[in-house]
Amino acid sequence: MKMTMRNAALSLATAALLAVAATASQAATVVKVSLWDKGAATPMGTGMEYGAPNLDLSKATMGIKATPDAVKAGVVTFKVTNDSKDTIHEMIVMYLADPSKPLPYIDAEKRVDEDKAGDKGEVSELDPGKSGTLTVPLKAGKYLLICNVPGHYAAGMWTEFTVKP
Numbered sequence: 163m164k165m166t167m168r169n170a171a172l173s174l175a176t177a178a179l180l181a182v183a184a185t186a187s188q189a190a191t192v193v194k195v196s197l198w199d200k201g202a203a204t205p206m207g208t209g210m211e212y213g214a215p216n217l218d219l220s221k222a223t224m225g226i227k228a229t230p231d232a233v234k235a236g237v238v239t240f241k242v243t244n245d246s247k248d249t250i251h252e253m254i255v256m257y258l259a260d261p262s263k264p265l266p267y268i269d270a271e272k273r274v275d276e277d278k279a280g281d282k283g284e285v286s287e288l289d290p291g292k293s294g295t296l297t298v299p300l301k302a303g304k305y306l307l308i309c310n311v312p313g314h315y316a317a318g319m320w321t322e323f324t325v326k327p
């Protein structure tokens with residue numbers, strides 16, 4: 163088929179539009195994240211960090227739920243809501259370079275060492291009932307979504323998150 167210059171230009175424009183649409187649909191990978199707890203009157207647990215021995219997250223009094231908990235590699239938007247009635251929470255995306263190892267932890271501060279841990283971005287310190295979003299490109303691998311308010315990570319406030327190739 164013969165193509166005139168004008169048709170060729172139109173085809174290019176269409177191709178460009180399709181490329182933009184493809185990028186936009188990739189960017190639309192949305193993950194809903196709920197930050198929850200059983201109320202400030204409920205004592206926080208300890209020893210429930212990722213990789214802890216005899217881990218039983220069913221005992222956690224606070225946690226993170228991601229829906230879905232696995233996505234394809236690309237741009238991901240986390241829509242994070244603090245569903246607590248009385249406690250500030252946050253969500254940090256941590257890349258697990260080596261999933262067999264625990265995250266580096268600062269015992270004195272009862273929190274993960276964010277600088278050493280593979281921090282990919284966060285929605286920091288949401289008041290109860292508040293929401294925030296984070297849009298970040300993620301490569302394939304294992305991740306944790308954690309809350310790094312002091313004590314919360316060891317209380318079990320984290321969840322595994324998978325990015326597939």
Ligand SMILES: [Cu+2]
Pocket residue numbers: 224250251252309310311314319
């Ligand atoms: Cu928290």
